[in-house]
Amino acid sequence: MRLSEGVEWGLHCAVLVALLPPDRALPAGRLADYHGVPPAYLAKHLQALSRAQILDSVPGPRGGYRLARPATDVTVLDVVEAIDGTEPAFRCTEIRRQGPTRLATREYRVPCSIHVVMASAEDAWRAELRRTSIADLVGMVGASAPPASLAKGLDWFQEVLP
Amino acid sequence: MRLSEGVEWGLHCAVLVALLPPDRALPAGRLADYHGVPPAYLAKHLQALSRAQILDSVPGPRGGYRLARPATDVTVLDVVEAIDGTEPAFRCTEIRRQGPTRLATREYRVPCSIHVVMASAEDAWRAELRRTSIADLVGMVGASAPPASLAKGLDWFQEVLP
DNA sequence: ATATCACGGATATTAGATATCCGGATTATC
DNA sequence: GATAATCCGGATATCTAATATCCGTGATAT
Ligand code: FES
Ligand code: FES
Numbered sequence: 588m589r590l591s592e593g594v595e596w597g598l599h600c601a602v603l604v605a606l607l608p609p610d611r612a613l614p615a616g617r618l619a620d621y622h623g624v625p626p627a628y629l630a631k632h633l634q635a636l637s638r639a640q641i642l643d644s645v646p647g648p649r650g651g652y653r654l655a656r657p658a659t660d661v662t663v664l665d666v667v668e669a670i671d672g673t674e675p676a677f678r679c680t681e682i683r684r685q686g687p688t689r690l691a692t693r694e695y696r697v698p699c700s701i702h703v704v705m706a707s708a709e710d711a712w713r714a715e716l717r718r719t720s721i722a723d724l725v726g727m728v729g730a731s732a733p734p735a736s737l738a739k740g741l742d743w744f745q746e747v748l749p
Numbered sequence: 750m751r752l753s754e755g756v757e758w759g760l761h762c763a764v765l766v767a768l769l770p771p772d773r774a775l776p777a778g779r780l781a782d783y784h785g786v787p788p789a790y791l792a793k794h795l796q797a798l799s800r801a802q803i804l805d806s807v808p809g810p811r812g813g814y815r816l817a818r819p820a821t822d823v824t825v826l827d828v829v830e831a832i833d834g835t836e837p838a839f840r841c842t843e844i845r846r847q848g849p850t851r852l853a854t855r856e857y858r859v860p861c862s863i864h865v866v867m868a869s870a871e872d873a874w875r876a877e878l879r880r881t882s883i884a885d886l887v888g889m890v891g892a893s894a895p896p897a898s899l900a901k902g903l904d905w906f907q908e909v910l911p
Numbered sequence: 912a913t914a915t916c917a918c919g920g921a922t923a924t925t926a927g928a929t930a931t932c933c934g935g936a937t938t939a940t941c
Numbered sequence: 942g943a944t945a946a947t948c949c950g951g952a953t954a955t956c957t958a959a960t961a962t963c964c965g966t967g968a969t970a971t
Binding site for chain 1: 913914915916917918919927
Binding site: 589591592593625626627628631645646647648649650 | 962
């Protein structure tokens, strides 16, 4: 069971754009530079975040991406689902209805308890991801990077923002 | 993010062998018949369950698979991890160390908070799966199949057990 | 007018999941 | 002891999803 590699990228990008000066945007190319990932592929994930209304996209010079909402209103789950999708990890194929002991369809109103357990585990996973917002991540001591790196990051904004 | 299809198979097989008469075993071929899945591929998953000491394998005539431990001691998580592996779904590539603001390695003693959040969500998922045992699944009303199907299942044992 | 940027479709590449087959080892039964 | 049933693991084939790139189009600040 693996999440898309883009989830790590998307979360780090969300934290970075949350630190932007007000009303500025960061182009996809700069975000790729900053994180050392393939620009064309990162662009795809950023478009997904834009479609999910997590990021705002601004075309043209001085354009790029910025947060579409206050960082307090964007949860980690929002970002994960925007990139990885909302399909459940456990795929129930109703295997219980196969084979020699199969019954009529109406007998299967009660959901399979295996299915129920797997679904509740995924609910717990999602609940945990919903507990943390991008703002929380930015506010954490050390956040996604040591304080010294954050300082460097702010310097870097001066360099790359036209 | 998807779990192997074999997880559903493995859990249903575990429930079925938990219902076997004492000291009997069910061959892989019968388990495949019962669930309507490809025999050769199910066999692979059963071997994984055997390696994980969740099932006992008995070679020869009247052989097959049975639970290696009391059903109360086998959790859903045990089965899931035996089949799907224990690799975390979220793969942190330490992306924070890339790019223009990279610092010396010693600066990264504090773990990335994004990584921490993702890991705790997976812990919550595992904790939920650990709460339910195969015995619990068997004992649930309806279990993985309606009661009428369980009755048919017991009849079916008479047919297929030599 | 021009340069910068997002967007989405088409496409290539790679890795992993799914699936099958077979030869060798084990053991109950006759 | 011969036979048949069964598990085991390796080799291999196939299919699907993830990863990755490219390019034409449209928007917009300067
Ligand atoms: S039938 Fe799908 S999990 Fe039981
Ligand atoms: S560096 Fe991997 S999640 Fe932050």
